Amino acid sequence: MTLPSTTLLAQSALSGLFVGSLYGLIGLGLGLSWGLLRTINLAHFAFTFAAAYLCYQLVASTGVDPLLTLALIVPLFFALGAALHWVMQRFAVSAFNSLLLTFGLTAIIEAGIQAVWSADFRRLESHYGQAKFKLGELFLPVPELITLGASVALSLAIWALLKHTDLGKAMRAAAQDSAVAAAFGVNQRALSLLLAGTCAALAGVAGVCLSLSFTLAPSQIYAWVGVVFAAVMMGGLGSALGPLVAGIVIGVSEALTMAVTAPSWAPIVSFSLLIVLLLLRPGKL
């Protein structure tokens, strides 16, 4: 057996870093919703793909720059997320029932995507597609760099907002004890709608990034569920930076596994890491 070259290892690690940042970006909204709103929003994955398809459609039909579609997608998905949360509040849906409800919603969105765009594969073609930088022997594709940049920037921004602003403190307080927070004048209802909308808007951003790098098919929605859930749980529910760090750890571990052993071992990496963490830090997850 020959040892893998340094270039191979470094290129694989980069590949893992990029895909891991996408895990983190998708997981960011999911984890905030789960940790701060007590809503396990499986429809977050469907929102991500719906945004990806919308981006694809806008680019294909108007030729607009894919990143400009964010101007439409972000507010649209903010409104969708807030509306969904309003419905859940109206019917007092519990955390467990939110899982069932949003699973059903995911199936409906998947069927809707299939009805509009068919079950066939769709690939966004843009000037970003083939663009890349070369760093020594290593290649840095531009779409993946955009995803990494968006993931890091949004995670840091939300971390700062939650940690250092009154709005963020109010959100965390409402998540910890809504009754006491309300007694201190926190408008929990308005904050939860704002947060739900933000989570869905983050799904919209993740969708645009997804469409830059991946070929789309409706059934692919479910392919991301396991690994992103693992990233969210490892990163900590309600954490802004956790999913990104965990996503990158998973992505790089998977990629290095593929580089040095059989790629078929890669899928077990994320869950093995999760199990190890559960054993070592049972109270933290």
Next chain:
Amino acid sequence: MNPKSFWHRLTAGVSLCIVAATASAQAPVRVGSTLALTGPLSATAQIHKLVGEIYVEQLNKRGGLLGRPVEWIVKDDQSKPDVARTLYEQLITADKVDLLMGPYATGAILSAMGVAQRYDKVLIHHTFGIPSMAKYERQFPAWSLGADPGTTVPTTVFNALAAAGRTPKTIAVVTSKFPSLHFMSLGAREVAKTRGVQEVLFLEWEFGNRDFGPIAARIKDAKPDFIWVGAIGLDGNLLLDAMKKIDYAPPLHFYVYPAPGPMVQSPDANGALSVTIFEDHPPMNTSPVAAEFTKVFRERATKANLPETAVEVQAAASYTAWQLLEAAVVGTKSLDDKAMAAWLKANRVDTIQGKLRFDGPNNYGDDLMRVKQVQNGKWLIVYPPEVAAPGAKMIVK
């Protein structure tokens, strides 16, 4: 009884019998099947649905089967073999269909085969990928990949490379562990070994792998002359994308079951090889039946907004399955499953992919797989020469 009343009643009775008899003569022959109309396999199942609709329409224009119109009952198995099993049971016991047609995809076909066996029904199926598992004596494959494709298909591919004067010295076999193609990739390793081709890389990944970056990097590192990619669906495109991102242009590269539309549309796929039983170009599409079918399919597929509007493997296998069903009914002049099965085993059937026989192991006949290549945005058969597109030769780097 009043004699006048008696004659009235007799006349009415006879009229009723005539009406009933006429209605019975016109009762349709009901063919039941499922397709993966939703779920992960639905993209390909849409092709089978379109072909079934075209065939039944054409068949009814020709007078149907045994002078009766044909009605096709197709249910959605949601890409789930367990759902397919239940629905085939339902088709036989509740819908009481006269004939069965197979579903799409190996898992669902296996499920349907089990049900067909329980009720002694003939099951003609489109694209079953593992011939060694087709044990039921009344199942008949429309996809002519032979009884041992794990050996014969790689042999055909290596023969094609040799005929093009480009026998590789080294090979990388990278493959999904998806059951109906994994064994073929293992077969490719064996065939390569017997031909003295040195294996420089062997990799397997789980079906549904998302990140092909490290796999592409390992292929680039191994520097093979020839890459055998055990890809199904989108895997081939994802690997091509990943190779492009690291500035690696593969030399000779072969994909077992690529998604035909996306692969041929990829700007990086020029020169990609694969196998097929039919492509929409001469000489394959020149018979009157094939010409008519390919023309109608193109029109309907365009209207249905399918990404690939030319007839290729899936559409051809589907059409062939219906041809086999019609031939068996016409040949036996009955809907009797036992008679139809015996007839199919004893006769060769002329189809759009060639003459098929079913007297080999597990009712498989000849391996009619041909080697095709993406050339200027089109799939063209390049081997063997007798079915190659006019003037087409394999592009070798």
